């Protein structure tokens with residue numbers, strides 16, 4: 001089914017809708033798109049909107065099936081999608097979370113400024129590359145026994161603190177404090193545990209990275225001050241998830257859930273939307289395993305922070321107590337949250353797949369110094385353009401179930417990017433612009449070239465103008481370590 005422009009109604013600036021009358025036989029709610037006119041044209045080039053319409057058929061879906069402006073097609077659900085289902089009988093669908101459970105980003109702040117680090121960038125890029133294992137299947141220095149694996153899966157980032165890899169203060173600056181209480185390590189298969197046992201502290205390949213940026217522009221001084229951001233300040237951005245462990249959890253449970261659908265009489269237009277009632281045995285088993293994998297990812301980003309802090313101290317001196325965690329937020333996850341649809345508030349299962357939580361001011365989980373500002377929303381762009389920090393708003397609660405975009409979003413497939421991009425030339429070009437790239441392969445650089453991604457400025461303008469998040473600061477890259 002190809003979605004054409006005539007199927008889409010404009011609701012207001014930046015908000016579009018495909019009504020249920022488009023596919024009344026299976027759409028339970030309308031499908032909504034948050035995009036500028038330009039981005040909408042780009043979005044229509046792949047299967048994202050057909051997938052968005054399919055998601056509207058999920059049992060128990062509430063309000064609307066939604067996509068953010070960075071949307072592109074994914075496994076069953078589009079990447080950049082949000083779907084909230086009713087608790088406890090609505091659907092839980094692993095495809096709505098993605099294979100890299102709790103892929104996410106964190107931002108750490110240094111006390112150094114752009115000029116101070118300029119001379120050290122070459123050394124810094126090599127030290128970060130040497131301290132942080134990257135690349136497909138690359139293991140780290142920690143080998144988890146099965147007892148320790150259970151502790152990590154149960155306790156998330158807290159485990160890293162308990163072992164002396166991080167200070168307890170980090171935990172306050174992580175979504176859900178880096179730990180989902182419903183995690184049950186017994187529901188994570190032996191195969192998944194085997195895959196993950198040497199993967200803590202590793203970034204993996206492709207789209208994942210560790211990046212040194214400087215703050216190029218501040219848009220909202222009050223919020224920037226609350227977050228501790230200043231113009232010219234050097235910061236570190238980490239993007240990765242739950243590695244092979246999370247992938248195996250998704251693989252195992254998708255198979256189980258596909259097999260169980262018939263029992264619950266569930267029919268969806270695409271097998272990749274496989275789902276079961278949240279309160280079913282299979283639904284609970286997946287959710288609790290997903291929580292465990294999410295905990296593994298938070299612990300992973302904490303361990304990578306430890307490696308980065310070690311490299312940092314080696315380059316800038318151990319007396320510099322630096323790289324304080326500003327915030328860590330997931331973009332592939334399902335959470336139980338209270339939301340309101342047509343004035344009625346209730347508990348929902350919010351699937352965010354390539355979408356960032358963006359809760360507004362006053363959200364009690366936030367550290368006190370962010371309470372007035374709202375939750376930090378960290379949006380990476382690409383290795384050659386820029387990234388952004390935004391703040392969640394009350395408006396996001398009204399229109400996107402407290403969610404925002406998670407990046408620029410792909411516009412070229414990996415294969416197409418490899419055909420178009422000459423990686424050695426790109427690496428040199430970035431170097432001439434002051435950006436040091438360290439990567440395991442030229443193939444990885446080509447796949448992740450800036451041209452492979454949409455215009456991050458346009459994506460961020462869209463979420464800012466639609467009111468779901470407020471622009472706070474723009475970051476520009478100086479060092480990029482890629483898998």
Ligand SMILES: Nc1nc2c(ncn2[C@@H]2O[C@H](COP(=O)(O)O)[C@@H](O)[C@H]2O)c(=O)[nH]1
Nearest residue numbers: 207209380381382383387407408409410453
């Ligand atoms: N600052 C950087 N941003 C990057 C880089 N490579 C990718 N990206 C952006 O991250 C998001 C994450 O998307 P995901 O779906 O892979 O989780 C992506 O949309 C890009 O905009 C980079 O090297 N640096």
Ligand SMILES: [Mn+2]
Nearest residue numbers: 103104239331
């Ligand atoms: Mn990601």
Ligand SMILES: [Mn+2]
Nearest residue numbers: 100103240241
């Ligand atoms: Mn990922």
